[in-house]
Amino acid sequence: MRRRLFPLAPHGGVFRIGWLLLALGATGCTSTEDPPALTRMSQRVVNGTDAPDDGAVVALVARRTRCSGEPLTLLCSGALIAPDVVLTAAHCLNIFGPEGPYEIFLGSVLLPAPQGRFVRVSRALRHPDYVPETHAFDVALLRLATPVDISPLPLPEPARLSLSPGTPARVLGYGDTKDASAPAGRRRQGMLAVREVSASAFSAGPAPGMSCVGDSGGPVLVSDGTREVLVGITVSGDVACRTEAVNVRVDVLRDTFLQPFLSTLPQPAVPTLEPENLCRAACERDADCPSGLICDAVDGAPRRCLLPALQQGDYGAPCTEDAACGAAGLCARLEPEGDEACRCFTPCDEVPRSESGGCASAPGAALLGLLAWVLPMTRNRRRVRTTADSSASAS
Numbered sequence: 001m002r003r004r005l006f007p008l009a010p011h012g013g014v015f016r017i018g019w020l021l022l023a024l025g026a027t028g029c030t031s032t033e034d035p036p037a038l039t040r041m042s043q044r045v046v047n048g049t050d051a052p053d054d055g056a057v058v059a060l061v062a063r064r065t066r067c068s069g070e071p072l073t074l075l076c077s078g079a080l081i082a083p084d085v086v087l088t089a090a091h092c093l094n095i096f097g098p099e100g101p102y103e104i105f106l107g108s109v110l111l112p113a114p115q116g117r118f119v120r121v122s123r124a125l126r127h128p129d130y131v132p133e134t135h136a137f138d139v140a141l142l143r144l145a146t147p148v149d150i151s152p153l154p155l156p157e158p159a160r161l162s163l164s165p166g167t168p169a170r171v172l173g174y175g176d177t178k179d180a181s182a183p184a185g186r187r188r189q190g191m192l193a194v195r196e197v198s199a200s201a202f203s204a205g206p207a208p209g210m211s212c213v214g215d216s217g218g219p220v221l222v223s224d225g226t227r228e229v230l231v232g233i234t235v236s237g238d239v240a241c242r243t244e245a246v247n248v249r250v251d252v253l254r255d256t257f258l259q260p261f262l263s264t265l266p267q268p269a270v271p272t273l274e275p276e277n278l279c280r281a282a283c284e285r286d287a288d289c290p291s292g293l294i295c296d297a298v299d300g301a302p303r304r305c306l307l308p309a310l311q312q313g314d315y316g317a318p319c320t321e322d323a324a325c326g327a328a329g330l331c332a333r334l335e336p337e338g339d340e341a342c343r344c345f346t347p348c349d350e351v352p353r354s355e356s357g358g359c360a361s362a363p364g365a366a367l368l369g370l371l372a373w374v375l376p377m378t379r380n381r382r383r384v385r386t387t388a389d390s391s392a393s394a395s
Contacts, residue, residue: 045171045172045173045175045177045188045189045190045209045210045211045212045215046176046177046178046179046190046206046209046210046211046212046241046242047177047190047206047208047209047210048171048177048188048189048190048209049188049189049190050108050186050187050188050189051108051172051187051188051189052108052187054108054172054187054189055080055106055150055151056079056080056150056151056152056153056219057077057078057079057080057153057172057173057187057218057219058077058078058079058080058086058104058105058106059074059075059076059077059078059104059105059110059174059185059187060074060075060076060077060078060086060088060092060102060103060104060105060142060217061073061074061075061102061103061104061105061110061118062075062095062096062100062101062102062103063101063102063103063120063121063292063336064103064118064333064336065307065309065310065332065333066322066330066331066332066333067319067320067321067331067332067333067341067342068320068321068322068331069322072105072110072111072114072185074110074111074174074185074214075092075095075102076088076089076092076214076215076216076217076218077172077173077174077175077214077215077216077217077218077219077234078092078104078142078217078218079153079217079218079219079230079233080106080148080150080152080153081152081153081155081230081258081262082152082262083144083147083148083149083150083152084143084144084146084147084148084266085141085142085143085144085152085261085262086104086121086141086142086144087139087140087141087142087217087219087230087233087250087258088139088140088141088142088216088217088233089138089139089140089216089217089233089234089235089248090126090127090130090132090137090138090139090140091132091135091138091216091235092140092216092217093124093126093140094132098124098125098126098140099124099294100124101292101307101308101309102120102121102124102142103118103119103120103121103336104118104119104120104121104142104144105117105118106118106119106148106150107187108186108187109185109186109187110174110185110186110187111185111186112185117148117336117337118336118337119144119145119146119148119336120144120145120146120291120292120335120336121142121143121144121145121292122143122144122145122266122292123142123143124140124141124142124143125140125141125142125143125261126139126140127139127140127253127257135201135235135236135246135248136200136201137200137248137253137257138233138235138236138248139233139235139248139253139257140217141257141258141261143261143266145292153219153221153228153229153230154227154228154229154230155229155230155250155251155254155258156222156224156229156230156231156250156251156254157224157229158251158254160224160225161222161224161229161231161251162224163194163197163202163222163231163249163251164194164197165194165195165196165197166193166194167193167194167222168191168192168193168194168207168222168223169191169192169193169194169204169220169221169222169231169232170189170190170191170192170220170221170222170228171189171190171191171192171204171209171210171211171215171218171219171220171221171234171245172187172188172189172215172218172219172221173187173188173211173214173215173216173217173218173234174186174187174188174214174215174218175188175211175212175213175214175215175216175218176212176213176214176215176241177212178212178240178241189209190206190208190209190210190211191207191208191209192204192205192206192207192209192210192211192220192245193205193206193207194222195244197249199252200248200249200252201232201235201246201247201248201249202231202232202246202247202249203244203245203246203247204220204244204245204247205243205244205245206242206243210237210241210242210243210245211234211237211241211245212237212241213241215234216234216235216236217233217234217235218233218234219232219233219234220232220233220234220247230250231247231249231250231251232247232248232249232250233247233248233250234246234247235247235248267287270287270288272287272288272289272290273288273289273290273305274290275290275291275314275315275334275343276314276315276316277314278293278304278305278306278312278313278314278315278348279304279312279313279314279348281304281305282302282303282304283295283303283304283305284303288305289305289306290305290334291334291335293305293306293307294306294307294308298311298312304348307332310330310332310345310347311347311348312347312348313345313346313347313348314345314346314348315332315334315343315344315345316343316344316345316346317343317344318339318340318342318343319331319342319343319344320342324344325344325345326344329344329345330344330345331343331344331345332344332345
């Protein structure tokens with residue numbers, strides 16, 4: 001029996017636990033204690049050691065919506081291959097889809113208290129030949145909203161790389177250690193030995209380290225004689241995390257998948273709507289919206305900028321906690337970090353409007369949507385509308 005290094009239901013569907021965890025963080029009246037499942041999802045490489053100096057190894061987390069009392073949801077690991085590009089596993093995007101809300105964490109300690117920084121993901125792209133059932137080409141690229149000042153992992157040059165059985169390799173990630181006493185959410189490293197090499201992947205065994213749940217998307221490094229290079233991305237292995245790890249080869253991705261993405265410049269910045277006027281200002285496309293919010297219509301209303309977990313609303317004065325936003329207020333996270341990242345959120349509907357057209361009070365917890373369900377429904381509506389528009393144009 002094989003395992004993915006990201007939790008899946010017994011019949012191949014993604015566990016809804018990830019959705020529940022994010023929903024718990026997005027709802028105003030829930031407990032702020034970390035759910036037990038978070039610890040299981042975010043421990044460290046088996047039989048490995050801490051890796052504090054490997055700054056280009058990152059964690060993929062669900063975008064946080066609250067500024068206090070929200071547990072982090074670790075999804076996977078990843079490898080920085082350019083100042084604004086991360087390579088990870090395609091199945092790490094299964095819960096929320098490529099258009100979902102993601103952040104990257106840069107730092108050696110994520111849990112229990114993050115020691116590092118977060119950067120929002122502005123775009124995600126799965127490999128076009130990805131096959132979920134076999135993990136063929138199980139890779140995805142993430143474009144960061146802002147570049148980071150960290151040296152990326154070097155890509156292999158085929159002429160200088162020898163990947164054969166017995167080759168020692170170093171695996172890194174934030175995944176399970178199979179050790180209940182080990183602290184959770186730390187970047188960790190371990191040694192593997194290459195066993196078999198195919199045209200697009202290679203397997204490795206413990207030497208004595210082993211990748212495990214939560215290490216998906218993490219890098220596998222091999223020396224090319226002068227330096228370590230990124231030769232693989234962890235994608236699956238045996239259920240017990242003891243005997244085998246399967247990794248997609250990076251060298252076969254370089255010319256057809258990685259370089260085209262790396263050579264494509266990010267979309268130029270364009271003026272966006274003011275966060276405090278989103279209830280009044282209509283949008284036409286996602287690029288009109290600040291901070292990675294999406295432009296969509298809810299229940300037939302005009303298209304507005306929204307964060308699906310919170311729906312349509314205005315982002316007002318900076319805050320640090322819910323109490324600063326009124327008796328029933330919510331201090332929401334508009335950006336991953338910064339002096340004005342957290343702002344008092346007020347939904348457009350359900351509350352009175354002020355004379356200026358904004359919202360007059362902050363929301364109660366019952367008004368908050370659940371991201372895990374709202375985002376897929378919102379995106380489905382957009383796809384249906386797009387298909388209908390295309391059909392009408394064609395006819």
